[in-house]
Amino acid sequence: MGFLTGDIESLLDSQKIRSMFRDFGIQTYSLERPSPRLENILTKSIAGETISREEALFLGEVNDEEIPFLVFAASKIRERGKGKTVTFSKNVFVPLTRLCRDRCGYCTFRIEPGEGELLIPPDEVLEMARGGARLGCTELLFVTGDKPEKIYEVYRNALRELGYKTTAEYLVDMCEAGLKENIFPHTNMGVASRDELAALKESNASMGLMLETVSMRLLRKGEAHYRSPDKVPKLRLKTMEDAGELRIAWTSGILVGIGETWEERVDSLFAIKKLWDDYGHIQEIIIQNFSPKPGIPMEKHPAPTLVEMLKTVAVSRLIFGEKMNIQIPPNLNSRTFPLFVIAGANDLGGVSPLTIDYVNPEAPWPQVQRMERALGELGFILRERLPVYPEFIGNEFLSNKVLERVQNVIDNSGYVAT
Ligand code: SF4
Numbered sequence: 001m002g003f004l005t006g007d008i009e010s011l012l013d014s015q016k017i018r019s020m021f022r023d024f025g026i027q028t029y030s031l032e033r034p035s036p037r038l039e040n041i042l043t044k045s046i047a048g049e050t051i052s053r054e055e056a057l058f059l060g061e062v063n064d065e066e067i068p069f070l071v072f073a074a075s076k077i078r079e080r081g082k083g084k085t086v087t088f089s090k091n092v093f094v095p096l097t098r099l100c101r102d103r104c105g106y107c108t109f110r111i112e113p114g115e116g117e118l119l120i121p122p123d124e125v126l127e128m129a130r131g132g133a134r135l136g137c138t139e140l141l142f143v144t145g146d147k148p149e150k151i152y153e154v155y156r157n158a159l160r161e162l163g164y165k166t167t168a169e170y171l172v173d174m175c176e177a178g179l180k181e182n183i184f185p186h187t188n189m190g191v192a193s194r195d196e197l198a199a200l201k202e203s204n205a206s207m208g209l210m211l212e213t214v215s216m217r218l219l220r221k222g223e224a225h226y227r228s229p230d231k232v233p234k235l236r237l238k239t240m241e242d243a244g245e246l247r248i249a250w251t252s253g254i255l256v257g258i259g260e261t262w263e264e265r266v267d268s269l270f271a272i273k274k275l276w277d278d279y280g281h282i283q284e285i286i287i288q289n290f291s292p293k294p295g296i297p298m299e300k301h302p303a304p305t306l307v308e309m310l311k312t313v314a315v316s317r318l319i320f321g322e323k324m325n326i327q328i329p330p331n332l333n334s335r336t337f338p339l340f341v342i343a344g345a346n347d348l349g350g351v352s353p354l355t356i357d358y359v360n361p362e363a364p365w366p367q368v369q370r371m372e373r374a375l376g377e378l379g380f381i382l383r384e385r386l387p388v389y390p391e392f393i394g395n396e397f398l399s400n401k402v403l404e405r406v407q408n409v410i411d412n413s414g415y416v417a418t
Contacts, residue, residue, distance in 0.1 A: 021339075026064070035066070038059075048080075056319055060266065067311060067314075077317050086346055088385070089386060092132030093143065093350070095143050101146055101147050104228050105225070106290055107296065129178040129183050133183045137353065138384075138409065142186070143189075146190030184386055186206050186251075191209070194245075206283060207251070212254060214267050215264040251283060253288055255288050256290060256309060257290035257304030266319075287345070288329055288332065317344030326344055341375065351368055351371070385415050390414020
């Protein structure tokens with residue numbers, strides 16, 4: 001019996017894990033051992049080396065029967081870095097404006113003027129922040145479309161009435177106001193300038209921008225990012241570089257299944273890895289599956305399969321190694337999220353007791369207790385974290401006023417004190 005085969009046997013000792021794989025049609029018995037090249041890559045990864053681009057490309061060719069080997073190697077690596085802890089945060093989702101100058105083919109967030117309110121006014125934002133804090137939420141998640149003021153006069157007027165010229169200026173004030181309610185802002189505003197990021201750092205515990213993909217091909221007519229000028233990869237990478245220089249704890253990630261090839265997906269992961277290697281500010285990466293919804297241009301585009309997603313999560317763990325936090329959105333994978341934890345993920349992102357996920361409104365959040373139970377059956381412990389991970393809590397990544405408040409709510413481990 002090879003090293004990996006023995007390893008897998010011990011992981012499969014749990015009947016629960018065996019039956020989960022069986023339930024989802026993944027065969028765990030058919031192969032005695034992986035192909036020599038696969039075994040070589042996985043053995044090396046388990047020993048603590050990260051993999052090269054070429055090796056990640058090769059892993060895209062792994063057949064379904066070999067998936068358990070890949071998944072279990074990722075599981076080993078996750079366990080070395082994260083033990084049996086899986087995290088989540090309790091948030092309130094504030095879609096400050098759903099207008100956007102882009103036209104992504106998979107989007108359900110974006111609205112046109114007349115289809116809803118142009119922006120959420122300050123008193124409502126405060127109400128949401130207070131309501132969230134009352135329910136024990138620690139994350140005030142601000143999401144906006146990308147620079148709608150560039151194309152909508154009616155929105156410019158609405159901002160002007162409040163005393164602002166740009167969405168970013170409005171965000172800065174709303175984040176400051178939110179922080180005073182003892183809930184921690186985390187802003188996703190799309191591509192941002194260095195000055196905007198610096199102003200937001202003062203009140204944000206962390207910020208985020210999904211890289212989504214490095215594919216320029218997807219900007220062409222008929223593809224997911226056609227007519228979406230803010231999805232030019234180098235603009236997104238530049239925002240993340242600026243965030244690195246400004247020492248902002250940053251969340252990024254990829255979108256899986258929007259028409260990208262395996263090679264483009266791997267290159268996207270390595271682009272984020274390079275930012276992490278250069279600046280050390282990437283606190284987590286989200287592996288988000290595209291989900292078709294009625295009414296969007298990509299309504300008929302297929303969602304990635306479970307095997308495709310498992311492979312992507314596991315390869316991400318092999319690329320990033322044991323330290324990175326890898327998040328899988330549980331509302332988009334409500335039955336399968338425990339499998340992704342086995343495959344290397346260690347975070348379930350934001351869960352809201354108050355608001356829906358406006359980006360995926362069809363997918364309700366699984367209750368915390370249900371997540372806790374499902375993970376507990378596999379031996380994992382669910383812990384609540386802040387929007388900033390413990391390893392980024394300190395003067396380097398947080399302004400004094402954010403740090404002061406953070407220290408009031410965490411325990412010795414850096415997670416939310418119970
Ligand atoms: S940038 Fe975001 S909000 Fe705008 S269309 Fe794309 S996905 Fe939707």
